[in-house]
Structure formats: C-alpha cells, structure tokens
Amino acid sequence: MNLAVTAPDRLVVRTVPVTDPGDLIAALPHPAALAWIRHGEGIVGWGEAARLHPTAGPHRFTDAAARLRDLFASATIDDPLHLPGTGPVAFGAFTFDPASPGSVLTVPRRILGRRDGHAWLTTIGDPDDPDAPARPMTAPTGLTWHQGALPAHTWQQRVATAVQRIRDGRLGKVVLARDITATADAPIDARVLLHRLAARYPDCYTFAVDGLVGATPELLVRRRGDRVDSLVLAGTTARGTGPADDAARAAALTTSPKDLHEHSYAADMVRDALAPLCADLHVPDRPELLTLANVMHLASALHGRLDSDRSVLDVVAALHPTPAVGGAPTPTALDLIAELEGMDRGRYAGPTGWIDARGDGEWGIALRCADIDGPRARLFAGCGIVADSVPADELAEAHNKFRPMREALHGPPHN
Numbered sequence: 001m002n003l004a005v006t007a008p009d010r011l012v013v014r015t016v017p018v019t020d021p022g023d024l025i026a027a028l029p030h031p032a033a034l035a036w037i038r039h040g041e042g043i044v045g046w047g048e049a050a051r052l053h054p055t056a057g058p059h060r061f062t063d064a065a066a067r068l069r070d071l072f073a074s075a076t077i078d079d080p081l082h083l084p085g086t087g088p089v090a091f092g093a094f095t096f097d098p099a100s101p102g103s104v105l106t107v108p109r110r111i112l113g114r115r116d117g118h119a120w121l122t123t124i125g126d127p128d129d130p131d132a133p134a135r136p137m138t139a140p141t142g143l144t145w146h147q148g149a150l151p152a153h154t155w156q157q158r159v160a161t162a163v164q165r166i167r168d169g170r171l172g173k174v175v176l177a178r179d180i181t182a183t184a185d186a187p188i189d190a191r192v193l194l195h196r197l198a199a200r201y202p203d204c205y206t207f208a209v210d211g212l213v214g215a216t217p218e219l220l221v222r223r224r225g226d227r228v229d230s231l232v233l234a235g236t237t238a239r240g241t242g243p244a245d246d247a248a249r250a251a252a253l254t255t256s257p258k259d260l261h262e263h264s265y266a267a268d269m270v271r272d273a274l275a276p277l278c279a280d281l282h283v284p285d286r287p288e289l290l291t292l293a294n295v296m297h298l299a300s301a302l303h304g305r306l307d308s309d310r311s312v313l314d315v316v317a318a319l320h321p322t323p324a325v326g327g328a329p330t331p332t333a334l335d336l337i338a339e340l341e342g343m344d345r346g347r348y349a350g351p352t353g354w355i356d357a358r359g360d361g362e363w364g365i366a367l368r369c370a371d372i373d374g375p376r377a378r379l380f381a382g383c384g385i386v387a388d389s390v391p392a393d394e395l396a397e398a399h400n401k402f403r404p405m406r407e408a409l410h411g412p413p414h415n
C-alpha cells in the first residue's frame, strides 16, 4: 500500500478512567499539540506512537483507513470504556488537493479525553518511557504581516473572472480562497492559539494537527456506530454592530436568494453523497442560522444511519470536496480554483479530525485556520462565488473569516 508509516510492530494501548481533568488544552505539555475540542469536550494528544503519510492520490482516505485498521487490529488494547475516542486514536489532516503532499495521520503516545461525564487517559507504548519535557506556554510577540499569493485587488479581479464564468454558464459555484502570512519573533506555540480560539469560538471545533491550527464551524462528518451527522455551511454575513443590526442581518441572510442558492449547492451535494451510504437520512427543508463571534452562516444539519460498516474516513472519502470549499460541478470548480487562486491550499479546506479503532470519529473541514511553521503562520479564508457575487463584498467576507486566527495570534481585541 502506498503509505509511508513510522510505527512499532505492535502498539500497546491502555485507556483508564480519570477524574475530570478540567481544561484539556491546559494539560498539553508542549507546543506539538494535537487537539479536537468543542464546548470544552473532546480529546487532546501529545507525543508520537505512530505516524502515517498518506500518499497523494484519489484513494488516500480509503488507503489510510485500511492501513489504520491494520495498525489498530494488530494492537494490544486494554480499553474498559469502549467510548468514541477511547483506545487508540489517530489525529489527521489531509490536503485539499489529492495531488498535494502534506497529508498526515498521527497516533499520539498520550490522549486525554472528556465527553458526556466521562474522562479518560490513553497511553500508547511503554508507560514508563519518559515524555518530552514540559515547556511553558508563551504568546507570540513581534508579529509582522505579509501579503499572500495575491494582493487584495488582484484577488477581487479573480472573483470577477469567476462571476463571469458562472454567468457564461460554465459552472454554478466556485469557492475562491486567499492567504496571508504572519511572522513572529519566535516559534509560535499552538497551545496559546488553541486557548484563544476555544474561548472565543466555543461552538466551533478547535483543532490542532501537526501545525495546522484553527476553529472550524463546519462538521464534514461525525460517525458514532452507525449514526452519521454533518453540518453543512455556505452563505455568510458579518455580525452586526448590536442586537438590532444582528437581527436585521440574520433576517437578510436567511431570506437572501443569493445565499440560499449558494448554500443549496453544498447541502444538495452532501445529501447526494450520504444518501447511497445511509439506510435513512434526514435532510432539513431549509437552512438555519449559525451565529459565531465574527460571522453568521446558513447551516444545514443532516443526520443518517449507515447501512453498512464504513469507517468515518470512508465517509470522508465520499464527501470531500463539498461545494462549501470546492464548487459545482466539482471538476469544473477545481479546475477554476487551480487557474485563479495562484496558490496550493495545502491542508486548508481539507478534512481534519480523528478516528479511533472502531472507525468512529469526527472530521471537520479545516477552515478559519493557519498552518504554523516555526515563527511563521499562513492564514487562509475563502468565499463561495455565485452569479450574483460582488467582488468587494467577498473581500470583506474573507477579511472577517481571517479574524479568528488573526485574533488568536494577536490576542483578542479586548485584551
């Protein structure tokens, strides 16, 4: 199989119940953090028991799922809890583009979890092996900001080109993204970013995998046993200046033909991808409003029951890329993204999350995130473009979507 793997012949795994650990992020001993947290619940990990580098290509999710199944099947596992996220877990982040390098799955040496009144610690490998020494957490300082692949005015021209192609009938929707970079005067500690993101975006999934750090509102798929859930987002407006303005903006968004149209591409595709895998599938008639600290989104929550034993990564394979990050029709949109964006998205807009030995797990779309490499952070934001999109409005929307990571790097504005 086409996967580079670093792992011992046989993983030895032990999960024990623990008393409530409190703040999961505070338990992370050093900056090489793994995390998936929402409303204070979830899992964090550190150390490395195994690492897989899924090879670029169309079968990367199912190949990785099969390889992990083998790795976990050969493990010696003592897991009295049998809950999603107990026993061995791999955290992963896949590139948006199947041809791009950089996808990774990591099985940590320690996993601390808390959910639904349970808390647990999983140790993988020899429990007597010392962990890397704990390191104090320091906030980034001396940040300087740099333009990304395209300056703002060029990006707006590309949006205008996309609008023209859509009006010409070549496609229905495309998501165009841009990047900006920040440099600090010392390596950036992911734990600081996680703390700030989790505090300001509790409804989002705050995540860290191998330097990719963010707080995404978009759940690609959660699998628990045969139940699957997905939260599809597309259609955005800025937060208002106060409650009355918020209410007016919310009313405008939920009735906007442009945004409902933009949303329907993503919701319909996720429905069509899940339907053949599910014995029953609930799809809402119309999207609801999701209100975050920076923006409001149109959101459709889908629920289904899988009709056969598929791991969460097998379901990810059927879904990525949805029109929340690609477009419709997907192949035409991906070609246009390659033509107009002028950058490799890396792991931005790719699936990120975790999977356990039962095949349960949660995978989001890596949005509102940055790739951290030493003192450098590369931030990304994208916007769904349809026939009625206005380039200047999309630039303003991208600016709002950069805010979570900008503020995580600088500290929130009220600090």
Ligand SMILES: C=C(O[C@H]1C=CC=C(C(=O)O)[C@@H]1O)C(=O)O
Pocket (backbone or CB within 6 Å): 175, 177, 218, 233, 234, 235, 236, 297, 323, 324, 325, 367, 368, 380, 381, 382, 383, 384, 385, 401
């Ligand atoms: C592509 C992004 O957001 C997607 C998710 C929600 C709303 C979106 C929109 O309204 O354009 C995007 O489809 C991003 O944040 O980079």
